[in-house]
Amino acid sequence: MMPESSADKSVNLLGPLAGVRIIEMGQLIAIPWAMKMLADMGAQVIRLESCQRLESYRSDSFYGNDTEGEFWNRGANFYEHNRNKLGITLDLTNPAGMQILKELISISDVFAENFTPRAIKNFHLEYEDVRSLNPGIVMVSSTGYGFTGPWANFGATGPATEGASGLSYMTGYADGPPELPEIPYTDYTAGEQTVFAVMTALMHRLRTGQGQFVDISQTQAASATVPEALLDFAANGRTEPRIGNSDPGMAPHGCYPCQGEDRWITIAVDSDERWRAFCGVVNKPDLAEDQRFKDSLNRWRNRAKLDELIGQITTQWEAHQLMN
Template sequence: MTPLPLSGIRIIEPGQVWALPYAISPLAAYGAEVIKVESARRPDSSRGSPQPDNLVGEQPWNDGGTYHEANRNKLGISLDLNTERGKELFKEIVSISDVVAQNFPPRVMRNFGLDYPVLRDVKPDIIVLDSTAYGSSGPWQNYIGYGSSLQAVTGLTYLTGYEDGGPIQGGILFNDTLGALNATYAILLALAHRERTGQGQWIDLSQYEAGVAHLGEAFMEYEMNGVVPSRRGNSHPDHAPYGVYRCAGEDAWVAITVTSDAEWSNLVRAVGEPWASRRDWETAEGRVSQRQEVDDAIGIWTATLEKHEVMHLLQAGGVACGALYNTREVATDPHHGDRGFFSISQHPSPVGPRPHSAPLFGLTGVDRPPDGLAPRFGEFNGRVFRELLGRTQTEFDELIDQKVIADIPANPGVTPPPDPKGLLQMGFLAEYDVDYKARLGISAATGDESPGDQPND
C-alpha cells in the first residue's frame, strides 16, 4: 500500500477530553504515529461515557463512546509524569518524535519540567503545541477552561437566545471543535516550516482566541460602527425569511434562508401560491420590516408539508433550505451512507460493532486502510517501552512495580449511567430508540438502513 501523507511523523499526545484528541485524530487517520499518554492517576476523562447499551462492563474505562470517537488509529501508553522515571522516559520518547501536543493549563507542563524550552534541549527541532484555554501568557493563562466557560467569554453565549430572553448555552460545546481544528492546521504548518528550514516550533494556541475569531461578523459590527449586537433568536437583521419553521409531523422543522431578492423570487416560484406574491415583499427592506408577517405566512405553508418535501422543493427552486435533524436522523441519513461518512468498526465485547465518522476531508489518490480502534488503557506499553525504547522485560516489570506505568487506571472515572426511560419521562431526551442497532446496521436485524459502510477540553 502507498504510504499515507503523514507516514513517518511521530506525535506524542498527552491530551484529554475532546479539543486536543480530536485535533490529532485526522493526523493519525492520515498516517502519523500518535502515542497517546495517560497516567493511572489521571486517565482521559472521556473514557467514561457513553457506555455501550447504557451498561457498565468489567472495564468501563475502555468502553466509552466519546473516547473511541476521538482516539482511533492511535497507540496508547500510561506514564506517571509525577515520577522522575516517568519524566525521563517522556523525554526519551520526545528525542525520537516530531511533535508533542497537549491541552493542560500552562502551569502543568512547566511544573513537570516538560515545557517547550526543556523539550527543545532534548530535541532542537521538536514541535510543541500547547492548546490551552486562554493561551500561555496573560492574566488568565492558568485558568481552567471547559467549552461552556470558554463560549461564555468569547461572546457566543451572550449572542445565543431569543430577543426577549436571557443567554443560552448551545446544544454542543462548539468552542472545543474550533480549538481542535485550529490545532490541526497549526501542526501541519509547523511541520511544513520545519521541512523548509529545519527549525522546530512552539505553537501557543488559545482556545479562547479561536472562539473569538470565529465570531468575526459580530465583532466587526462593533469595531466598524460601535454596535453591540443583541440576541436575535432565529432572525437576521438584514435578511428575511431567515429562520426555522414547523412542518407536518411531531417536532418536525425546516430552516429557510433567503439572502437576496433573487432568492426570494425563487421561493415565490417554488411555492407557487398567491400569498407569496405580495408586491411589498419583493425587496429585502419590505420583508425585513414585515418579518413577523413573512414568517407567519411561511409557517402556515410549511405546517401542511413533510419537512423533506419542503427541503427538496425549495432546493430544486434555488432556495437554501434544510430539514432539522435530531441525532438519530443524522446517524441514519442516506446521504451520509452514500458518501461513506460513517463506517462500522468491530470493537471487542461489550462495545461490539459501532459506526464512527470519517475524517472531515478525503484526499484524491490516498487509499486509507480501515480505521484502527482507540487503544485500551496502557495497551501499547510493551510496544513503546520494550520495542521502541529497548527496555528489557526485567526493566519493564520494574516500571510496573514502581507504578510508573500501568494497564488499569487507579480512578476509572465512570459513574453508573442514568436510566434512559427515566430521562425520557423527565423530558431530558427527545426519544429513546430501542431499535437503534437495527437502524444503524449493527445487529442481526435486516431491512434497516445502515449509515454506510481537568484539562482544557
C-alpha cells in the same frame, strides 16, 4: 485474477502526513480532536495517558444507553476523538516514566498537550525543556485562556470559553437570555485551528529547520469566529444583538412548524433565485411576486411578516415532504 491497476504507483495511500510522529498528552476534546484529524491524514499519533487518572471520556456514556464490559472502554466520544492512534500509559511522577516520555519526544516531530501552564511547568515540559530534547520539535499547547496572562492557569472547557469570548452573549433569542450551544463548540473550533497551526509550523520547519511553539487559546479561537461583532464594538461601541435563528444576510432563515406534534423544519434561502424556487415548491408563486419579498433586502426588512407567512405554509406539510 484482478487486472493490474493503472493508478499512478507513486500515489501516497498512507496520507500526506505519513512519517510524521506526534506525541499527544491530550484530555477531553481540544487536543484529542485536533490530533485525530492529523492521524486521519497519516501521522503516527502516540497518545499518552496516566496510569492513575483515567480520561473521563473513557467511561462516559449517555444516560439510559450504558454499555457492558470494562468501564474504561464505554465512552463512544472517547473513541470518536481518538481513532487511528497508538496509546501508552505512563506514570510521569516516576523518573522511569518521565524518561520514556522524554525519549519519545526526542524522536518525534510534534508534542501536543492541553494541560494548564502550571501543570506543564511542574512536569518540566515547557517549550524550552522540550526543545532541549529535540531542537526541531513543534510544541502546541491548547489552553482555555492562553499560555500567559492572569487567567492562564484557569482550566476550561467549551462552555466557559464560549462565555469568555462573548460568543454565548450573542447567542439566543432577541427577548431571551444568552444561551450556550448544545455542544462544547469552542473545543472543536480550537481543535480545527490547532490543525492549521501545526501544519503551518511543520511547513516552516521544512523550509528553515526550526521548530516552533504554538499557543492556542480557546477564547481567542472562539473570538476569531465573530470578528465583525468585535470590530463593530471596537469602532462604534455597538453590541451585537441576539437574533435567534435569523441570519444577518438571509431571509427566510429559521425553524418553522410542520404537521404533527413538535415537528419542525429549518429553511434558509440565500438568493432571489432560490426564493422563487422555494415559492414554486410550496405552491405559492404569488409570494415570489409580493413586493415586500421581491429581493433579499426587502425580505430581510420584512422578515417578521415573512416568518409568519412561511410558518402558516409549513404547518400544511409534513416535515419529510418539505425536506424532499
